[in-house]
Amino acid sequence: METVLSVNKLTKNFGKLCAVNQLDLEVKRGQVFGMLGPNGSGKTTTLGMLMGVVNPTAGSFSWFGEPATHQTRKRIGAVLEHPIFYPYLSGQKNLELNAMIKNADPNNIAKVLDIVELTARKDDKYKTYSLGMKQRLAIASALVSDPIILILDEPTNGLDPMGIAEIREIIKRIANDGKTIILASHLLDEVQKVCTHFAVLKRGNLMHIGPVDDVGKGEEIVEVQAFHDDLGVLLQEFVGSGPIKKENGVFQVMMKDGFHSKDLNRFLFDKGIVASHLATRKKSLEKQFLEILADAK
Amino acid sequence: MLHLLQIDLKKMTSYRTFWVICGLYFLTLGFTTASGMEILKWIANKSSEFGASININRIPLYHFPDIWQNLIWISGLFKIVLAVMVVISITNEYQYRTLRQNVIDGLSRWEFLQSKILTNVLLSLVSVVMILSITLLTGFIYTPKIEWDFFFFGAEFFLAYFIEVFAFLSYALMLGVLVQRSGLTIVLLMLSHMIEAIIKVNLFRESWSTQIGWLQQFFPLESITNLVPLPFARYALQEIKDYVSIPAVLIALGWTVLFNYFSYLKLKKSDI
Incomplete structure (x- = not known):
């Protein structure tokens, strides 16, 4: 070009x-x-x-x-x-x-x-x-x-x-x-x-x-919400789960390499849980930007 | 060249202040130069009240060829008005930051300065044409008997007048580029002659002044004033300089080039 x-x-x-x-x-x-x-x-x-x-x-x-x-x-x-x-x-x-x-x-x-x-x-x-x-x-x-x-x-x-x-x-x-x-x-x-x-x-x-x-390549974060009291514990049992955070009642699961939202969905379904909210988030530019600036310090 | 002049005129011709100031300039200039006889009558009238009588008919104010230098000298007093207009024009570009945008849009800094200098040339030319018309008109009205042999005697003062106006406008432009703020620039412009006089008085009062007295003609504002010498002393039967001196022209031209060059240097070096 x-x-x-x-x-x-x-x-x-x-x-x-x-x-x-x-x-x-x-x-x-x-x-x-x-x-x-x-x-x-x-x-x-x-x-x-x-x-x-x-x-x-x-x-x-x-x-x-x-x-x-x-x-x-x-x-x-x-x-x-x-x-x-x-x-x-x-x-x-x-x-x-x-x-x-x-x-x-x-x-x-x-x-x-x-x-x-x-x-x-x-x-x-x-x-x-x-x-x-x-x-x-x-x-x-x-x-x-x-x-x-x-x-x-x-x-x-x-x-x-x-x-x-x-x-x-x-x-x-x-x-x-x-x-x-x-x-x-x-x-x-x-x-x-x-x-x-x-x-x-x-x-x-x-x-x-x-x-x-x-930006955010290779990192996939899946947001999950379901009517289940022990959702947090359950999510940790999933083999594809990385670190999990809870924000505003929504669990944010950082996926391991090779795992995607559909795998998590199937896992929950097998456990008899139906997610009321399931969404894939890429890392925002804002996050990356702040990281870049923080690295520089 | 013409393109650059058009750019600056485009900025000016929709600017009301420009028309008001130029209108006032040409009106006062026109009326003053055309009404010299009325002023003489008024002076004669006043002095007769004190018992002195002046025969104004013996003062050939408007007679060819005296008229050339007379009217041009008077007109020179008004150039300050045009200079204030030039200051407003250039300091506006700094205040509105339009100079910056002009350069971003693709004018070089030198082209920008050229557009301002060309407007100065135009304003000076229009002044010359204006005074030429008034001189011819009033001259033919008041001169009792035109002697063609002497008719153009002193007409070279028009060239001097052009340099006088253009040099002073160049000076005003330079002040504007250096100071960048309109109020301060106008005050400095008004005080310029005074400041130069103060410097001269302090420099030349000592006893050695006689040796370096000739340096005075090299002062910038003095050089502009020297182009057209004061003519009226001749009516008190004094000897006057009734010609344009070549050294005076050269010195004034030198300063004109310098004024514009200083503007260029300042523009080129600064971040705008």
């Missing part, structure tokens, strides 16, 4: 503070790449360097296999931190300006306004927009040049649940169009739902990089 972004030993120091330390990354075409990390872990600084607004202390990176210039940036749609627009210009005029800077076809504007559902408010001044509308206009401006790659930094920051769901839908739709997306976020649930790959940063260091599908 074609490499879209390649980062080589990228470093940024702010005085004594090392915000990004010798970062190596590679993003391939078609990936939805999540960048995770606590606040202040260097996500935005990294993206700032990749977009030419922060001067790197050392290291290099290339977009589309060419050295980065302002011309390569025109082919990238990016929103860093929070939406930035001219408050006194309307949404439409702001997008016209973006299109001019990016040498994009102005006919795209109507299309991207439609995608983010802002057509009805396009002639109102930006400063009258709600936070959700501002975020959506930012996504529209990133899309206006029909970019190969999209960079979104905390696109759902500060939004209400409905706004978050809307933005997530938009991102999924864009990803389905085959665009490469780099998504920085500390909302792990969000990354797990939309990303194919992810990297974890901590205090400027890369802690982990890999596909999201690998």
Whole structure:
């Protein structure tokens, strides 16, 4: 697969503070790449360097296999931190300006306004927009040049649940169009739902990089609930049971290798017990994320 | 080039403050330069109250070729208004962080600065055209008998005026890039002449000042002022500099290049 972004030993120091330390990354075409990390872990600084607004202390990176210039940036749609627009210009005029800077076809504007559902408010001044509308206009401006790659930094920051769901839908739709997306976020649930790959940063260091599908691989946790007083004891008798935990009245059985929920179900059935709740849980990204960060200590 | 100018004009032409300030600039500039005779009449009227009589008809304020330097010198006083507009334009980009977004969207930092410099060129040109029209109009109205041999004597002051406005706008742009906050920048801009004067007075008061007095013309704001010398002393029968001095032009141009270069350096080096 074609490499879209390649980062080589990228470093940024702010005085004594090392915000990004010798970062190596590679993003391939078609990936939805999540960048995770606590606040202040260097996500935005990294993206700032990749977009030419922060001067790197050392290291290099290339977009589309060419050295980065302002011309390569025109082919990238990016929103860093929070939406930035001219408050006194309307949404439409702001997008016209973006299109001019990016040498994009102005006919795209109507299309991207439609995608983010802002057509009805396009002639109102930006400063009258709600936070959700501002975020959506930012996504529209990133899309206006029909970019190969999209960079979104905390696109759902500060939004209400409905706004978050809307933005997530938009991102999924864009990803389905085959665009490469780099998504920085500390909302792990969000990354797990939309990303194919992810990297974890901590205090400027890369802690982990890999596909999201690998998260929780090889470990299967089965949740069981049944109307039986000694269910906990019984479950321990099952040969496939690993450690068992009880949470909110539900038993969580970590399965040994080669055993699955159906084996547990058959075991219970043989014992004359019918489970009222039986579900397979994969380890969440959140758990893995916390583990990765804990390991680093 | 034109593309970059269009980008900056797109930002400005929907900005109400831009139109209000530019409107005020051209209105006050236009009315002031066009109503010199009324001002002279007022002065004559006032002084007659004190028993002195001035024959204003003997002051050829609006006569070719005197008019060129007269009106251009007056117009130079108004450039501060345009400079404040330039400061607002650049500091807005910092305050709204749109400079950052412009660069993210694919302008290089140098292109961004170019777009601002090109607007400065345009504002300076429009000022020149405005004063040229007013000069021609009032000149033909008030000059009793046009002597074509001397008609263009002093017309080179338009070139000096262009450099004067453009140099000062470049200075304002540089202050904006360095300071980044509009209020503080405007105060510094207003006090610039005063600050330079304070430095000069303290530097040149000593006895050795006579040897280094010639250094004064190299001061940045002084160099801008020197482009068009004050003409009115000639009506008190004093000798004046009624030509554009080449060294003055060169020094002012040098500073103009430096102002914009400093802006470039600052923009290039900082994280935005």
